[in-house]
Ligand SMILES: Nc1nc2c(ncn2[C@@H]2O[C@H](COP(=O)(O)OP(=O)(O)OP(=O)(O)O)[C@@H](O)[C@H]2O)c(=O)[nH]1
Ligand SMILES: [Fe+2]
Ligand SMILES: [Fe+2]
């Protein structure tokens with residue numbers, strides 16, 4: 001069995017907490033309760049016969065006044081890079097955090113989640129921004145924590161990448 | 176320093192702190208209730224860290240071990256975090272790693288009300304930021320709408336002014352686009368780039384004041400007629416000057432300066448080099464480029480390489496050499512503008 005640290009990274013109010021809640025507890029809430037600091041939830045997945053325990057670190061989002069603490073990021077083997085399809089600025093923040101992630105962690109997998117895709121009429125991301133996201137080289141998912149669309153797939157893709165990048169036996173005790 | 180017999184253990188308790196010593200993996204003094212709720216063995220004075228109990232504290236302890244090993248000075252702080260107890264209740268904590276007298280210590284602090292307060296503040300700040308973002312979005316949209324309306328008005332007025340003239344509507348539009356492209360390449364701020372796109376099409380506005388017998392005269396103009404014709408620059412500037420609107424003020428500079436030469440041999444004032452406003456030096460280049468590349472009723476279109484030779488010959492004579500170099504660098508963009516906005520047959524109406 002493999003146990004691994006995964007961080008939720010993104011601007012504030014993009015839906016990091018909501019994605020974890022949807023994925024782990026199959027719940028969704030309308031109310032915005034911002035996260036301060038870090039909180040961890042656990043979820044197990046089986047990928048191609050291998051059980052993997054994801055320790056999901058839900059971190060406070062970045063805003064103009066505070067960024068993400070590197071202490072919370074260290075030791076992670078994967079990140080879910082989350083942005084809000086209705087807020088252009090959240091993509092710029094995600095790109096900054098992607099850089100912070102590379103600067104802080106040596107070998108790291110990541111998946112891009114463009115969240116709130118249920119709000120089709122409020123889509124605000126430009127083609128140029130999508131191009132920038134594609135250039136990062138990770139898989140991109142259009143998620144909705146509200147409907148649950150693509151949420152499982154995004155986390156599973158991340159788990160798959162983490163497994164692929166880990167030589168067997170490394171990290172976590174083999175069962 | 177005098178030794179005191181401070182009741183350290185009680186002090187820790189009162190302050191909602193727990194102190195853990197890394198060497199023997201034990202807590203100093205009794206475990207506070209909140210820690211026992213999070214990790215039951217704490218009641219026996221030991222602390223087990225695994226991912227089921229205290230996963231964040233355990234992760235931080237790993238970083239703290241490296242910190243102690245490196246013999247780093249000062250302290251390492253975890254920042255606030257929330258651990259969940261067996262009953263699903265969250266406890267907000269913050270940990271600090273320190274070395275005192277060679278002992279590696281981890282101070283665990285329960286944040287309690289301070290955390291609630293900080294969350295409330297954060298919440299308010301972020302809700303404000305969201306409102307601010309939304310407002311900025313609305314303003315940006317309104318501004319873009321306004322720009323579009325201004326541009327439409329300008330194009331229609333210019334079309335009216337050009338009714339007697341040979342200029343096509345497409346020429347007018349292209350001049351705006353080339354000028355904006357060149358200004359952008361020169362690093363102008365976005366708002367000023369928008370201004371020149373709006374302003375440059377008005378460069379020949381003064382031609383409305385030129386009598387038909389001169390403006391429409393086939394063949395060469397006499398010296399006197401030429402002098403009248405040259406007056407379109409000052410006439411245009413006169414119509415546009417003293418505006419409160421930046422784009423219109425720029426249009427006045429362009430109307431006045433687009434026939435000035437870099438070497439001072441142009442008109443109407445014989446200004447040279449940097450004395451000619453940059454916006455006018457830009458339009459001087461793109462106006463000649465576009466006019467020569469397209470046919471008019473009185474002349475055919477020249478092939479582009481001839482046009483470029485013509486411009487090159489006049490580098491640092493008629494045209495600002497630095498701007499001309501940038502223009503040449505951006506030729507592909509200029510060509511694309513030409514392709515996307517061709518003259519529509521005979522849209523000259525005159
Ligand atoms: N329509 C819609 N709303 C969503 C979605 N995901 C989150 N939200 C809403 O967006 C708001 C913010 O969600 P959170 O999950 O708290 O965002 P966060 O990224 O954790 O925010 P911070 O912790 O402050 O960084 C809440 O009001 C959610 O209900 C989604 O997929 N669709
Ligand atoms: Fe002119
Ligand atoms: Fe012209």
Ligand SMILES: [Mg+2]
Nearest residue numbers: 016017034035
């Ligand atoms: Mg959150």
